[in-house]
Each structure stands twice: as structure tokens, then as C-alpha cells.
Amino acid sequence: MESIYLDHAATTPMHPDVIEEMVPVYKETFGNPSSVHQFGRSARRLLDQARRTTASSIGANEKEIVFTSGGTEADNLAIIGTAIANQQKGKHIITTSIEHHATLHAVESLEAQGFDVTYLPVDESGAVKTEDVQQALRDDTILVSIMMVNNETGVIQPIEEIADLMNSHQAYFHSDIVQAYGLLNINVKELPIDLLAVSGHKINGPKGVGFLYVREGTQLATLQHGGEQERKRRAGTENVPAVKGFEKAVEIITEKRTSYREAYRRYRNRFIETLKEESVNYSINGAEDKTMESIVNISFPGMNVETLLTNFDLSGVAASSGSACTAGSVEPSHVLSAMYGAEDDRTTNSIRFSFGLANNDDNVEQAAKKVSQIVHRLSD
Amino acid sequence: MKERKDTRVVVGMSGGVDSSVAALLLKQQGYDVVGIFMKNWDDTDENGVCTATEDYEDVIRVCNQLDIPYYAVNFEKQYWDKVFSYFLEEYKAGRTPNPDVMCNKEIKFKAFLDHAMSLGADYLATGHYAQVRENNGSYEMLRGVDHNKDQTYFLNQLSQDVLAKVMFPLGHLEKKEVRKIAEENDLATAKKKDSTGICFIGERNFKDFLSEYLPAQPGNMETLDGEVKGKHDGLMYYTLGQRQGLGIGGAGDPWFVVGKNVEDNILYVGQGFHHDALYSDGLIASEANWTSGNAPIEAFKATAKFRYRQEDSGVTVFPMEDGRFKVTFDEPERAITPGQAVVLYDGEVCLGGATIDTVLKEETAITYVG
Numbered sequence: 001m002e003s004i005y006l007d008h009a010a011t012t013p014m015h016p017d018v019i020e021e022m023v024p025v026y027k028e029t030f031g032n033p034s035s036v037h038q039f040g041r042s043a044r045r046l047l048d049q050a051r052r053t054t055a056s057s058i059g060a061n062e063k064e065i066v067f068t069s070g071g072t073e074a075d076n077l078a079i080i081g082t083a084i085a086n087q088q089k090g091k092h093i094i095t096t097s098i099e100h101h102a103t104l105h106a107v108e109s110l111e112a113q114g115f116d117v118t119y120l121p122v123d124e125s126g127a128v129k130t131e132d133v134q135q136a137l138r139d140d141t142i143l144v145s146i147m148m149v150n151n152e153t154g155v156i157q158p159i160e161e162i163a164d165l166m167n168s169h170q171a172y173f174h175s176d177i178v179q180a181y182g183l184l185n186i187n188v189k190e191l192p193i194d195l196l197a198v199s200g201h202k203i204n205g206p207k208g209v210g211f212l213y214v215r216e217g218t219q220l221a222t223l224q225h226g227g228e229q230e231r232k233r234r235a236g237t238e239n240v241p242a243v244k245g246f247e248k249a250v251e252i253i254t255e256k257r258t259s260y261r262e263a264y265r266r267y268r269n270r271f272i273e274t275l276k277e278e279s280v281n282y283s284i285n286g287a288e289d290k291t292m293e294s295i296v297n298i299s300f301p302g303m304n305v306e307t308l309l310t311n312f313d314l315s316g317v318a319a320s321s322g323s324a325c326t327a328g329s330v331e332p333s334h335v336l337s338a339m340y341g342a343e344d345d346r347t348t349n350s351i352r353f354s355f356g357l358a359n360n361d362d363n364v365e366q367a368a369k370k371v372s373q374i375v376h377r378l379s380d
Numbered sequence: 381m382k383e384r385k386d387t388r389v390v391v392g393m394s395g396g397v398d399s400s401v402a403a404l405l406l407k408q409q410g411y412d413v414v415g416i417f418m419k420n421w422d423d424t425d426e427n428g429v430c431t432a433t434e435d436y437e438d439v440i441r442v443c444n445q446l447d448i449p450y451y452a453v454n455f456e457k458q459y460w461d462k463v464f465s466y467f468l469e470e471y472k473a474g475r476t477p478n479p480d481v482m483c484n485k486e487i488k489f490k491a492f493l494d495h496a497m498s499l500g501a502d503y504l505a506t507g508h509y510a511q512v513r514e515n516n517g518s519y520e521m522l523r524g525v526d527h528n529k530d531q532t533y534f535l536n537q538l539s540q541d542v543l544a545k546v547m548f549p550l551g552h553l554e555k556k557e558v559r560k561i562a563e564e565n566d567l568a569t570a571k572k573k574d575s576t577g578i579c580f581i582g583e584r585n586f587k588d589f590l591s592e593y594l595p596a597q598p599g600n601m602e603t604l605d606g607e608v609k610g611k612h613d614g615l616m617y618y619t620l621g622q623r624q625g626l627g628i629g630g631a632g633d634p635w636f637v638v639g640k641n642v643e644d645n646i647l648y649v650g651q652g653f654h655h656d657a658l659y660s661d662g663l664i665a666s667e668a669n670w671t672s673g674n675a676p677i678e679a680f681k682a683t684a685k686f687r688y689r690q691e692d693s694g695v696t697v698f699p700m701e702d703g704r705f706k707v708t709f710d711e712p713e714r715a716i717t718p719g720q721a722v723v724l725y726d727g728e729v730c731l732g733g734a735t736i737d738t739v740l741k742e743e744t745a746i747t748y749v750g
Contacts, residue, residue, distance in 0.1 A: 306495075
């Protein structure tokens with residue numbers, strides 16, 4: 001039985017060229033970039049080069065890139081780091097109810113420390129409204145954190161509009177761009193945004209690496225204490241081989257952005273078309289015209305997430321939904337709850353399928369056929 | 381007949397040693413084994429951590445050792461509606477419910493069985509100590525070989541339809557053999573302590589737990605003659621035959637709970653383990669299930685258990701026209717408790733069971749037992 005991976009929003013397979021790029025670093029360039037000898041310098045050289053590449057991928061200055069262990073750490077550093085460093089200006093933070101847990105749990109930890117957090121709603125389209133941000137802004141707002149593309153629905157948020165609106169306000173604007181980076185063209189020269197969090201393993205790079213873009217002049221407290229790496233913003237010996245692999249992944253996705261997006265759109269359409277041809281009862285969550293081509297979140301009326309996902313996996317189709325509690329059972333999606341209300345059936349009958357390098361026209365169609373068979377069998 | 385490798389068996393895995401070994405044995409026998417953890421109770425805190433976490437972690441570790449897929453399924457709503465509500469109602473009525481019997485009937489061998497079947501399973505297996513024997517398309521449930529661990533008492537509500545689809549891979553084993561198999565195979569749960577008590581209460585204090593859901597109404601402790609001996613904290617905290625926690629001192633034999641008067645909120649107490657009021661010679665039970673699928677029409681001799689892990693007692697069973705049945709005891713029985721199950725056996729075969737409703741003495745209902 002062929003296994004078909006439709007969970008690229010969770011993580012992606014590494015591009016073979018990325019692995020090839022990393023192996024010699026593990027073998028030869030093992031030095032500590034902070035060391036004052038040639039071994040250290042060789043590693044530092046790789047790090048500098050990677051910093052230039054990643055910076056230029058978003059039009060940033062290399063000094064504005066802080067390598068982290070991934071998206072979660074980048075979000076935490078952005079949110080908690082700016083909140084701590086700017087609390088004398090105010091203690092109000094604005095975010096949305098559809099953020100990734102890296103953001104939600106970070107702001108919740110600040111809430112417990114006395115910060116005041118506004119969680120903006122979304123409507124059925126799955127997008128936050130710029131007017132809502134405007135209304136929520138207060139004199140004591142110090143940070144607004146809104147993701148660029150939602151990881152469950154793929155719905156693109158109006159980040160440019162919000163950034164323009166924020167331009168005249170003291171608050172920093174942070175965006176988790178983990179699901180957008182690579183596929184969407186993002187340039188901080190044109191986008192007035194202060195902080196951006198990126199993950200390596202979502203763009204066919206290695207796990208354990210990501211970066212935070214920090215616009216020059218942004219007041220940021222450090223969360224991890226130790227050595228003076230990353231301009232004192234992130235202590236700890238740099239993960240040089242992963243950074244090197246990440247750089248390669250950035251180069252590849254930047255170059256192939258257009259063809260990737262075309263392919264993913266085709267997969268997504270093929271997948272949906274097949275469900276339609278197989279007469280499956282389904283509906284798509286979120287506004288389709290605002291959705292990234294790499295993600296589709298589908299509601300199967302009358303079904304149950306756990307039964308669907310288990311059946312899919314047992315027949316070789318890997319997908320996901322919402323988030324699991326620590327005991328493995330699937331919790332109703334907080335994103336879909338925010339869109340449709342906590343009592344809506346869509347929060348417990350929806351599956352996210354996400355497309356990427358592990359797919360081709362054929363396996364996407366096969367997967368859709370298997371999904372259709374299962375849904376039909378469970379409907380009987 | 382399907383080959384074993386094409387026969388899918390869903391194993392209900394709790395994270396304990398018994399279900400771990402059940403999965404191991406099925407895997408060794410060549411079945412297509414799928415491990416599933418049931419989450420029936422929500423005590424998730426604000427960090428998303430619940431007491432089931434460690435158990436699920438153990439399920440993951442064992443399934444990875446066995447190289448079988450594992451999943452979780454949530455039956456919190458069904459459990460609340462079918463088991464916990466019943467549990468509270470029974471306590472409110474002054475009875476002593478058996479949530480394990482209800483959990484097996486409504487959750488493990490109904491909702492969970494349906495779930496397993498929806499995954500294309502041919503069988504559902506659990507780590508219960510019981511056996512199923514097939515004779516020409518009909519099924520009998522037998523006690524586990526390890527009589528000390530035998531769990532047919534809790535399984536008395538299983539029907540033919542269910543027995544046709546279940547496997548109890550541990551039924552022919554002694555508990556110590558199960559431990560040994562777990563240790564020999566270095567299973568992650570080999571040394572794990574057996575869980576005790578009611579699953580949703582766990583290690584917590586029973587009284588504290590119950591008081592969160594039912595208002596406690598303190599009242600008098602009295603002898604059956606109406607002599608006030610002290611105060612009780614709420615009838616639901618006491619069960620028939622109980623000695624602990626009464627706090628009645630003084631001369632003579634220790635004091636025991638001998639009955640409850642729900643209407644007047646009185647706890648009856650009597651002196652001596654063998655107090656006459658604790659003894660009865662018969663009962664009437666409802667919600668009868670006959671594992672054979674055929675309800676008996678005529679009276680018959682059998683053995684019975686009135687609580688888990690009790691020795692069998694000789695009884696005569698008299699089926700009643702309304703589906704209930706009456707049981708008379710060969711010898712008087714102590715502390716027969718309404719709400720608990722009476723389970724009937726013919727030798728090793730578990731014939732079925734029912735819920736004790738009325739306790740009889742000389743053909744007359746004892747009114748003071750609740």
C-alpha cells in the first residue's frame with residue numbers, strides 16, 4: 001500500500017539538495033562559529049552567508065535576522081521579547097483567536113503576568129478584519145501579532161492593510177509567516193512590519209531551525225541567556241548544518257516559488273474535483289478566494305474527525321485536523337470554533353489536507369479516491 | 381475464513397500491562413493489530429495536560445515496540461451521558477452503582493466496538509480476564525482461567541452480537557504469566573502498577589470527588605430501633621456493610637452500616653460484622669442480560685456473585701414474567717447491595733447478570749437497604 005502524505009502544513013520532506021548541502025557541514029565544518037580559530041571561522045563563514053541569503057529573501061538587512069530553533073521559538077522571542085522590553089509603554093497586546101498555539105500560548109503566558117490581551121474574532125471567511133484591529137488599538141497597545149496565513153485553513157490574512165494601519169501607532173507589528181514564507185513574496189522594504197517568524201522545516205528544510213526578522217531599532221528582550229550569539233538576542237551555539245540546509249531550502253523555494261504554487265494549485269483542484277466526481281458530501285472551510293493553494297480544510301458533514309483520520313491513516317492517507325490533547329484525542333479546532341462557533345459540527349468533522357513536494361498529480365487523485373471511498377463507507 | 385494477516389483486530393489499550401500483553405499476543409499470532417486508546421473523562425487543565433497523558437504515552441511506547449499503529453478516540457460525551465449520569469442518579473437514589481459494568485455495556489463494548497468496526501476491524505480485543513467459546517455459531521463467555529482476576533462479573537451485560545466480535549487474549553493466562561510475558565518482551569508497561577478504583581476518580585479521594593457533583597446532606601445515624609448514634613456526612617458516602625468512617629465508639633462490637641433511609645436521610649447502623657440486619661436470603665434484579673441470548677423461562681440452580689472477587693454462592697433463579705428475576709440463596713448472604721450486579725454462572729460459563737433492585741428476607745423486601 002502506497003502511503004500518501006497530505007500533511008505538508010505540519011512538516012515537509014526535506015529537499016534532496018538540502019540534505020546534500022548539510023552532510024559536508026556535519027563532516028567538515030564542525031567548528032563553533034564563536035571560536036577564534038580557523039575551525040570557528042569556517043563555520044562562521046557559513047553562518048554569515050546563510051544570514052545574507054535569508055535576509056535578502058525578504059528584503060531585510062542581515063543584521064535583522066536572528067536564527068532560532070524554529071517557528072515556535074521565533075514567535076516566543078518576538079512576542080515575549082517585545083512585551084518585556086516595552087512594558088513601560090503599555091501592557092496591551094492584540095492578537096487573533098486563530099493564531100498558532102506558539103502565539104496563543106505565548107500571549108497567554110503574558111496575560112498571566114498582567115498583560116492585557118485582546119483576541120480579535122474572525123468571520124466565516126476565516127480572516128480577521130482590519131477595522132477590528134483599528135478599533136482594538138489603544139494608546140497602551142505595544143504589540144499586535146497576527147499570522148499571515150492560517151495553518152489550519154490556509155486563509156490569507158490582510159497583513160498589508162494592517163501593517164499600513166499600524167504605521168502610525170507605537171505598537172510593534174509581528175506576524176507569524178510560517179505557512180506563507182517561501183510561497184508568498186514578502187518584502188520588508190515595502191511591508192512596514194517589525195517582526196516576522198519563519199520555520200525551516202515547513203519549506204523543505206531541516207527541523208530545528210528558523211529565524212526571526214527583527215526590524216532595526218526594535219526593542220527586544222532576550223529570552224534565552226548564555227553566550228553572546230545572534231547579537232545577544234539568542235544565546236546558544238548556532239546549529240550550523242541546519243542553518244546551511246535552511247539557506248539551501250530558502251534558495252530553492254525562492255527560485256521555484258511560481259512553479260511550486262502552480263503545482264500545489266493543481267493538486268488542490270484535482271483533490272477537490274475528485275471528491276466532487278465521487279459525489280462526496282463536503283464543504284470547504286474558509287473563503288476559497290483568500291486561501292493558499294497549499295492547504296484545503298474540508299468539512300465532511302455527519303462524520304467525525306477521529307474516525308476519519310484513523311481510517312485515512314489505515315488506508316495510507318496522512319492528513320490532520322485541529323490539534324490533539326496530550327492524551328492523543330483530537331480536540332475541536334480553535335480556528336474553526338472561531339469561524340463558526342464552538343457548537344458548529346464543522347469543528348469536529350473537518351480535515352486539513354496540505355500539499356507539497358511529496359505529491360504529484362497521480363497520488364493526489366489516488367488519495368482523494370481513498371478519502372471518497374472511506375467517507376462513502378462511513379455514510380452507509 | 382480470512383487469513384490472520386488480513387484479519388484486523390482493534391485492541392483497546394489503556395496503557396496498562398494487561399492490554400499491552402493482549403496486543404503483543406495478537407501481534408505474535410499474526411493478526412493485523414491496531415491499538416486504540418479511549419479517552420472517556422475530561423480533566424484537561426489549562427495547559428492541555430490531563431491524567432490520561434501518561435497512560436497514552438505508555439500506549440505509544442508499547443505500540444512502537446510492537447510496531448503497530450496507535451490512535452486515540454474520545455468518548456467523553458457518551459461516557460458522561462451513559463455512565464456518569466447513571467452513576468450520579470444511582471447515588472442520589474441511595475444505591476451503590478457499578479460504573480464498570482455500565483462502562484463495559486455502553487462504552488467499551490458498544491461505542492468503542494462500533495468505532496472499531498468503522499475502522500474495518502474484524503474483532504475488538506481487550507485485556508479482560510475472560511474467555512469466549514464458540515459452538516456452531518453461538519458463543520459462551522467463560523471465566524478467565526485466573527479465577528482471582530476473572531472479570532466476567534463486569535462483563536455480564538455482553539450479548540451474543542458482542543461476543544461474536546470480541547477477543548480476550550488473556551483469558552487463558554494467569555496474571556503472573558501476563559506480567560512475565562510483559563517482562564520477557566521488555567514491554568514499556570511491564571512494571572507498571574495495576575490501576576485501582578473507578579477510572580474517572582483515579583487516585584483521588586472518593587468523598588471529595590462525589591461532593592463536587594452531588595450536594596451532601598448530613599443527617600442522623602440511627603439504629604433500626606431509632607436510637608440516634610451520631611451524624612453522617614451524606615448517605616451517598618456510605619455503603620452497606622461498611623465499617624470505616626462511622627466514628628461511633630463505645631463498648632461492644634464495632635459498628636457497621638446496615639441500611640439507608642433516603643426519604644428521611646437516615647443512615648442505619650448496627651453492631652457487629654454479622655449483625656442480623658445485614659443478612660438476607662434473596663433478591664430481585666432487573667436489566668437482565670443473558671449471554672446466550674435466550675432468557676430462561678423455568679427456575680434453575682446456578683451459582684452467583686453479588687460483588688466482584690467474591691466466592692460464588694449457590695442460588696436458585698426464578699425468571700419473572702416482566703423480564704426481571706428473583707434469586708434465592710442457599711445460605712443467607714451478608715450486605716447484598718442494591719445497585720450492584722448479580723452475576724450468574726453455570727460452572728465456568730457466565731450466564732449473564734442484572735442489577736440488584738430489591739433485597740429479600742423471608743420473601744419480603746427489606747425496606748431499610750435503600
